[in-house]
Amino acid sequence: MLNGVLFFPVTPFDSSGEVDYRRLAEHIDRGVAAGPGGVFVACGTGEFHALGLEEFGRIVRCAVETVAGRVPVFAGAGGSLVQAKEFAVSAKANGADGILLLPPYLVTMPPAGLAEYTRAVAAATDLPLIVYNRGNAVFDEESAIEVAELPTVIGFKDGTGDLDNVSRIVIAVKEALGDRKEFLFFNGLPTAEITQQAYRALGVTLYSSATFAFAPELALAFYNSLETGDVELTEALLREFFHPLVRLRNTVPGYAVALVKHGVTMEGIEAGPVRAPLVQPTPEHQAELERITAAGRAVLATALAAPAAV
Numbered sequence: 534m535l536n537g538v539l540f541f542p543v544t545p546f547d548s549s550g551e552v553d554y555r556r557l558a559e560h561i562d563r564g565v566a567a568g569p570g571g572v573f574v575a576c577g578t579g580e581f582h583a584l585g586l587e588e589f590g591r592i593v594r595c596a597v598e599t600v601a602g603r604v605p606v607f608a609g610a611g612g613s614l615v616q617a618k619e620f621a622v623s624a625k626a627n628g629a630d631g632i633l634l635l636p637p638y639l640v641t642m643p644p645a646g647l648a649e650y651t652r653a654v655a656a657a658t659d660l661p662l663i664v665y666n667r668g669n670a671v672f673d674e675e676s677a678i679e680v681a682e683l684p685t686v687i688g689f690k691d692g693t694g695d696l697d698n699v700s701r702i703v704i705a706v707k708e709a710l711g712d713r714k715e716f717l718f719f720n721g722l723p724t725a726e727i728t729q730q731a732y733r734a735l736g737v738t739l740y741s742s743a744t745f746a747f748a749p750e751l752a753l754a755f756y757n758s759l760e761t762g763d764v765e766l767t768e769a770l771l772r773e774f775f776h777p778l779v780r781l782r783n784t785v786p787g788y789a790v791a792l793v794k795h796g797v798t799m800e801g802i803e804a805g806p807v808r809a810p811l812v813q814p815t816p817e818h819q820a821e822l823e824r825i826t827a828a829g830r831a832v833l834a835t836a837l838a839a840p841a842a843v
């Protein structure tokens with residue numbers, strides 16, 4: 534159902550702070566034309582945490598109509614159990630192909646409670662569902678197997694970076710499911726490219742790319758370099774683009790979203806500000822993002838200009 538680089542659009546806001554659906558459609562259409570394997574709308578990069586139910590539904594509908602069946606469209610759901618079910622129902626009503634279940638609001642919970650939360654949301658809709666192992670929502674092997682065996686749960690996305698736990702979960706879930714159903718594993722860390730070599734070693738080949746939202750050619754070039762074993766290009770893109778991007782991202786909490794949103798504006802689609810409690814990148818950091826992106830494109834231009842190996 535999903536393959537290749539996964540596109541997580543931002544949610545553009547206008548000068549009054551309202552969702553700009555025209556620019557959202559333009560942003561999604563341009564991204565899909567670049568060739569992702571799927572669109573994940575109103576998720577982390579799309580500021581799900583800051584959206585109301587009514588505008589969420591309109592965002593999903595806008596994405597579905599813009600994509601027009603070219604690739605699958607998944608939508609975020611999460612928060613309190615009641616809210617998560619409401620968002621899941623809205624995603625279905627507005628045409629989404631699946632749901633990324635984001636962590637429950639605030640509380641620390643045992644894995645058994647997280648499994649029950651997932652079960653309750655999955656019961657609210659028949660849409661395929663991917664669980665997100667991140668923050669306060671951390672599965673262990675037993676709970677991961679429990680949710681993987683739910684009929685509509687199709688995938689497990691990790692945003693913890695705990696490769697010990699992820700390795701055990703991948704092996705345990707595969708062994709438990711056998712050939713009864715196809716099940717997907719995703720690297721969901723911010724700027725997932727910098728850890729993807731390690732995740733690939735665990736058999737996790739899918740990942741979310743925030744970079745795709747503003748520099749799809751760099752995201753696709755990196756993915757293809759991994760797929761073809763082009764170590765030289767992989768390392769050059771990491772050195773000149775992805776590692777500097779992460780250093781910049783780590784300077785301010787929330788920059789994993791705010792920098793991407795500025796990147797979209799930088800590339801010609803006015804994405805507007807982030808909503809509080811996130812903050813806009815400073816002018817200095819905006820300029821640094823422009824410099825880093827130019828450096829990444831220079832690496833790609835050099836690679837494309839190099840003569841093919843005989």
